[in-house]
Amino acid sequence: MDKNITLRFRKNGTFRILMISDLQETVNYDPRALRGLEAMISKTRPDLVVFGGDNADGRHLKTEAELSRYLEIFSRPMEEKKIPWMHVFGNHDYDIDVPAKKQMKMYAACPHCLSKTSPAGVPGVSNYVVPVLSSKSDLPAYAIFAFDTMYKLNSPKAGVPVEDILLEGNEPWTRKWDTLTFDQIAWYRRESKKLEKAAGGVVRAMAVMHVPPYEFQRVIDNPEKCRLEGFADQKLQCSMFNSGVFSAMLERGDVEIIAAGHLHRDNFAGEYAGILCTLDGCAGFSVKNFDERRGGRLFVINEKGGRKTEFISAAALLEEKE
Numbered sequence: 001m002d003k004n005i006t007l008r009f010r011k012n013g014t015f016r017i018l019m020i021s022d023l024q025e026t027v028n029y030d031p032r033a034l035r036g037l038e039a040m041i042s043k044t045r046p047d048l049v050v051f052g053g054d055n056a057d058g059r060h061l062k063t064e065a066e067l068s069r070y071l072e073i074f075s076r077p078m079e080e081k082k083i084p085w086m087h088v089f090g091n092h093d094y095d096i097d098v099p100a101k102k103q104m105k106m107y108a109a110c111p112h113c114l115s116k117t118s119p120a121g122v123p124g125v126s127n128y129v130v131p132v133l134s135s136k137s138d139l140p141a142y143a144i145f146a147f148d149t150m151y152k153l154n155s156p157k158a159g160v161p162v163e164d165i166l167l168e169g170n171e172p173w174t175r176k177w178d179t180l181t182f183d184q185i186a187w188y189r190r191e192s193k194k195l196e197k198a199a200g201g202v203v204r205a206m207a208v209m210h211v212p213p214y215e216f217q218r219v220i221d222n223p224e225k226c227r228l229e230g231f232a233d234q235k236l237q238c239s240m241f242n243s244g245v246f247s248a249m250l251e252r253g254d255v256e257i258i259a260a261g262h263l264h265r266d267n268f269a270g271e272y273a274g275i276l277c278t279l280d281g282c283a284g285f286s287v288k289n290f291d292e293r294r295g296g297r298l299f300v301i302n303e304k305g306g307r308k309t310e311f312i313s314a315a316a317l318l319e320e321k322e
């Protein structure tokens, strides 16, 4: 699937990414969700919009026809403005009665959607990497890795029922989420090395995944040291097993941002071990939350180094408009 869409740093050396996670609406959506998405795009003027999973609420949106209608509605703000966009799947996308591979084809059919099906042998469907080229050459200067955090912990993986591996210290809300697999991490390492070879040096990167990695809890627990900004009121909802993806990223030295969603009431940014860890779990208006915490996140990447991030409140933008 080559759409002839190339992402590239602007002449001024910046690249703007708008992260939208947990839109989690249905075809009977709250109209503020669509207006909020439009307002966030107008406000942030992104070069790329990234959907961080739970893009639709699969507990209520079930059929292919509904998903098709839904994608038509919520892709319009990017498609009309010809803004490239991409997505990862979240657990609620797996609740839809349409196989993820089929869903991926429906997303990829949108003219400006850059999402791709994972290569053969890599578990999950939304694992792919999108390069951003330099403003001055056709070499990759940045990359966005999409990871599929899939669904619930597949306990027969270890041959042991989940109940039997719950020990003191496993929070009840961590037990059901799956963990990234070794093959996904091996895929990331391969792609990371390929990029390095192509560019003649390590290519800085951002990773996007729905369920945050284990290490995000360290950010929540150490707000001062990690210079946490935003709301981190909940215990992390991640897998009870540490996948090792964070240490693989440290070892490669390329990923400088991990952007996740999944926790509806929280939105924060903090830095741990040199990686900017961000979580924004509520871009929509239908799931329960405080209105002021609904929104997305802007990242401004500087080609010469450095990145800035800012929470974008959808509710505040809608109020401004009234």
Ligand SMILES: [Fe+2]
Pocket (backbone or CB within 6 Å): 054, 090, 091, 092, 210, 261, 262, 263
């Ligand atoms: Fe989720």
